[in-house]
Amino acid sequence: MTTRYRITDKDRKIYHVMYRINKYQFNEFKCQASLHKSNYAVLINVPDKGIKYSPDFDFSEEYYILKELNHPQIPTASDFGQGELFRDGKFLIKQNFIVLQHINGYDLVEYYSEKDVENAVTVEEIIKLFITVCDPLQHLHNKHYVHCDLKPGHLILNQRTGLIHLIDFELAIKRGGIIKGISREYASPEQLQMLNYLKDLPRKVHYEALSSSIRLDGRTDLYAVGLILYQILTKKLWQSEKILPRKMNSQIPQRLEDILNGLLEVNVANRIPSAEELKSLLSNI
CATH class of the missing domain: 3.30.200 (Phosphorylase Kinase; domain 1)
Structure with missing residues (x-):
């Protein structure tokens, strides 16, 4: 049987x-x-x-x-x-x-995707969280590295500690180095410029010549921070919209919009210069 x-x-x-x-x-x-x-x-x-x-x-x-x-x-x-x-x-x-x-937590953009960001309390909470992004970024930059791939999924909110963690350093480079790849929607103008040069670069031209003409540093990561902050506050992509954030979310303080403009400067020389400076500006709102 x-x-x-x-x-x-x-x-x-x-x-x-x-x-x-x-x-x-x-x-x-x-x-x-x-x-x-x-x-x-x-x-x-x-x-x-x-x-x-x-x-x-x-x-x-x-x-x-x-x-x-x-x-x-x-x-x-x-x-x-x-x-x-x-x-x-x-x-x-x-x-x-x-x-x-293992960093247990939430993708920061995903976490706020269902929340009401047109709320002063929520905006204040977002500001406080982005202040916590600055310390690990400054540590990274002090070690002469650039993350080069900050995007949703690479900023993780640990609710237990209330801190943002940086993950995925696959594309990180030494300051002044050559990019290994990009996530186009979250790339800085200088990364896109370097990518275009690399596509057209004759084999006889050395990479050193390229890295001296387009130099990536911590401000490259700060541009990406601006893109992510803009996306959370407006639920839109800056690269698609390029509309001032206060026109889409009236709860954004003017000083925060000024900071966003400083992060999203196309000209690197005019961009907020360091994560340390960003922390100070956000803390003063």
């Missing part, structure tokens, strides 16, 4: 697909944003850590950059390399990977 078993919904809930790269185990991953080049999963056998992995992207530069940084709002990195990805014990593909401190 053959006994037949029927898999119920309850059974399905307790069954998990198991993935493994080297000693790092995780359940089925889910990319948090379509803009990400790599996959991300929270580890189940190492507390409070996650793993980013990609068959194409090398994470060694991100690992060594994070090793130079030491700030509570920037994740720490503990391992990187290449390993074999297994699904329930079956080999799938070789992957490059990096193991990081």
Whole structure:
């Protein structure tokens, strides 16, 4: 006599697909944003850590950059390399990977997408949160690095601490270096200019000549901060609208609009010069 078993919904809930790269185990991953080049999963056998992995992207530069940084709002990195990805014990593909401190929280833009931003209390809350962005940014810039990829999904709100954390340093470069890539909607004018030069650059022209004519520094990241702040306060993209924010949200103080204008200056020389200065301006509102 053959006994037949029927898999119920309850059974399905307790069954998990198991993935493994080297000693790092995780359940089925889910990319948090379509803009990400790599996959991300929270580890189940190492507390409070996650793993980013990609068959194409090398994470060694991100690992060594994070090793130079030491700030509570920037994740720490503990391992990187290449390993074999297994699904329930079956080999799938070789992957490059990096193991990081897992930052539990919300995409800042997503968090405010359903909230009423035409409210003075909410605007004040947004200002206070953006003040917390300044310290990790200043730390990064003091170490002579530029993030180069600040966008929704890379500013994470930790509700427990009330702080914004910076994540994903895949495209970070040394100040004055050459970009590795861009997210076009959140790129600064100088990043777009450099990209155009790189597309047209004759092979005989050295990168050093390009980096001396277009120099990226901390102000590149501040432009992206302005784009994200504008998007949260207006629920519109500056690159599409280019309308003064107070025309769309009357609760924005004039001084905050002035700060936004200072962040979104096309001319780098006229832009707010540092995250430290931004913090001071926001704190004085």
